Amino acid sequence: LYQCKAILQKLQAQTDQTKVAHDSEVASQRLQMENLQLLHKKSQEYTKNLQDYNSRLQKELEVATAKLQKEVGQALQSSMSLQSDNLQMAEDMMFIKRAHLELKNELETTSVRLGHERTRKEAAQKELEHLRAAGGNASGQGDSGDGERREKEMKRELSLLDLELEQLRTELASVKKGKEDMDSDVDAVRSQRQQLTAAHATSEARLAHSETIRRQQLNELLDLKGRIRVFVRVRPPHASEPALSAAQVFTFPDHHLDNRQISLIRAKDKEPTHFTFNAVFEGPSATQQRMYLEASLLVQSAIDGYRVCIFCYGQTGAGKTHTMLGPDHDRGIIPRALQHLFEDCQEKRANGWDYRMVVSMLEIYNEEIRDLLGDGNKRQHTISHDAAGHTTVSDINLWEVNKVKDFEQLYDCAMRTRATGATMMNDSSSRSHCVLRVCLEGSHSESGETRHGMLNLIDLAGSERLQKSGSQGERLKETMAINKSLSSLGEVFLKLSSKDATHIPYRNSKLTFLLQPCLGGNSKTLMVVNVSPTSDCDEESMNSLRFAQMVNKVEIGAARRLGPV
Numbered sequence: 291l292y293q294c295k296a297i298l299q300k301l302q303a304q305t306d307q308t309k310v311a312h313d314s315e316v317a318s319q320r321l322q323m324e325n326l327q328l329l330h331k332k333s334q335e336y337t338k339n340l341q342d343y344n345s346r347l348q349k350e351l352e353v354a355t356a357k358l359q360k361e362v363g364q365a366l367q368s369s370m371s372l373q374s375d376n377l378q379m380a381e382d383m384m385f386i387k388r389a390h391l392e393l394k395n396e397l398e399t400t401s402v403r404l405g406h407e408r409t410r411k412e413a414a415q416k417e418l419e420h421l422r423a424a425g426g427n428a429s430g431q432g433d434s435g436d437g438e439r440r441e442k443e444m445k446r447e448l449s450l451l452d453l454e455l456e457q458l459r460t461e462l463a464s465v466k467k468g469k470e471d472m473d474s475d476v477d478a479v480r481s482q483r484q485q486l487t488a489a490h491a492t493s494e495a496r497l498a499h500s501e502t503i504r505r506q507q508l509n510e511l512l513d514l515k516g517r518i519r520v521f522v523r524v525r526p527p528h529a530s531e532p533a534l535s536a537a538q539v540f541t542f543p544d545h546h547l548d549n550r551q552i553s554l555i556r557a558k559d560k561e562p563t564h565f566t567f568n569a570v571f572e573g574p575s576a577t578q579q580r581m582y583l584e585a586s587l588l589v590q591s592a593i594d595g596y597r598v599c600i601f602c603y604g605q606t607g608a609g610k611t612h613t614m615l616g617p618d619h620d621r622g623i624i625p626r627a628l629q630h631l632f633e634d635c636q637e638k639r640a641n642g643w644d645y646r647m648v649v650s651m652l653e654i655y656n657e658e659i660r661d662l663l664g665d666g667n668k669r670q671h672t673i674s675h676d677a678a679g680h681t682t683v684s685d686i687n688l689w690e691v692n693k694v695k696d697f698e699q700l701y702d703c704a705m706r707t708r709a710t711g712a713t714m715m716n717d718s719s720s721r722s723h724c725v726l727r728v729c730l731e732g733s734h735s736e737s738g739e740t741r742h743g744m745l746n747l748i749d750l751a752g753s754e755r756l757q758k759s760g761s762q763g764e765r766l767k768e769t770m771a772i773n774k775s776l777s778s779l780g781e782v783f784l785k786l787s788s789k790d791a792t793h794i795p796y797r798n799s800k801l802t803f804l805l806q807p808c809l810g811g812n813s814k815t816l817m818v819v820n821v822s823p824t825s826d827c828d829e830e831s832m833n834s835l836r837f838a839q840m841v842n843k844v845e846i847g848a849a850r851r852l853g854p855v
Contacts, residue, residue: 517845518816522820524552540554581622600815601746601816603820604822614818650727653708661686680807723750726746730743783837810846
């Protein structure tokens with residue numbers, strides 16, 4: 291009994307201890323629950339405040355955009371008016387110059403006539419004096435009648451000459467005064483033209499400033515929303531294509547304003563399909579310089595420490611490689627971006643910044659990664675991503691560049707190695723996805739601040755229809771690999787555009803897995819969609835524009851600066 295009582299007491303003590311521990315654990319869990327509820331509440335408040343701020347910022351942007359559009363419209367109207375005035379002024383100047391030349395010729399003619407009449411008068415005076423002398427001799431001999439008559443005739447002729455000379459002097463004075471007035475008018479017109487030219491230059495500067503502010507505000511809003519930017523470029527017709535083909539397929543409703551809208555009408559459609567993107571570039575007016583001006587803000591972000599990705603998408607022959615690379619006399623985005631990086635990094639040296647730039651170039655050919663700057667030996671390359679969002683490709687050669695010439699030499703070497711081939715749609719079709727990766731590491735000598743940016747510039751191979759490309763054998767295998775990787779890219783964007791998606795299939799292709807950090811968030815991404823202007827490619831153009839419309843709605847999260855590698 292005594293032992294049982296001791297055991298009961300011991301059990302009671304253990305029960306009490308367990309109860310105390312349980313109560314303490316319950317209290318701790320309640321406290322944790324309360325903290326979680328409080329944290330959730332604060333998170334909801336923060337999200338609501340962020341949404342309110344985003345909404346307010348968007349409204350401010352809309353108001354600012356409307357104001358800027360009004361200023362741009364006024365500036366354009368003023369510019370057109372100034373151009374019209376300048377043209378009218380040029381016509382007036384031409385008229386005045388012609389009148390001035392006529393007066394000058396008339397003045398010279400009158401001066402010549404006046405000199406000729408003076409010569410005649412002097413000759414007549416000499417003849418008169420000679421007659422007078424002869425008349426004096428004749429009067430001594432009694433034969434003065436003929437001399438007197440001759441003298442009277444000479445006097446009348448001299449009087450007429452004096453009258454004509456006086457008229458010529460009056461006419462000459464009038465012509466001189468007309469010339470002086472004309473010179474005064476020319477000076478006034480020149481002064482007015484200089485004023486108009488200065489006003490036109492001021493108007494152009496205001497217009498350029500307004501456009502810069504608009505781009506910056508739109509860029510800030512897109513950064514906050516974390517959306518992928520989408521540009522559309524319509525390739526100019528080739529010499530063998532009808533010059534009006536693009537006008538029959540595409541229209542640009544706002545080409546005088548924002549250049550953001552494009553409409554496509556296929557042969558089988560009754561009404562056009564309308565699209566709106568971040569920017570639209572139409573045909574010959576869409577110069578390489580203008581293209582890069584719109585993309586330059588993203589390149590600058592790479593210097594500031596962000597991950598940036600710019601890539602071209604579209605069917606084969608739509609002008610992707612021209613947009614990204616371009617010929618030597620009309621360079622594309624990639625060489626202009628490298629020039630931009632070198633120049634800006636050089637300018638920042640004056641402010642204490644020192645930048646190191648490392649580049650690599652690879653291609654994805656038939657789902658196989660190839661090092662375009664390697665030694666030619668085949669290696670098995672793998673892709674890996676760390677927790678900080680850095681991407682590594684194994685056994686890829688990295689080259690440090692210090693000037694543009696270094697890059698140009700590497701680039702020429704890479705382009706000689708890249709896979710290309712001829713198809714029925716393109717004589718020099720890219721048969722692989724080409725990826726240029728630029729790693730930027732900056733450090734400030736005084737503050738100790740560091741920046742780590744990454745710029746990915748990608749020239750995608752074009753989608754193809756076997757019926758049109760006529761690919762066979764090895765070309766057929768390449769086409770299937772290209773279309774498969776582009777389809778995987780489309781699946782990734784489709785999942786990203788769906789808020790209910792739980793899995794994003796990045797690993798379905800080497801391309802999407804390599805671009806995962808750029809597509810999945812914390813980066814600034816731009817897709818340039820190239821379309822062909824011809825009516826026989828309207829189906830492919832429609833598919834490209836619909837794909838671009840879907841991508842333009844994808845929100846990948848606000849970009850954050852990268853940490854050190």
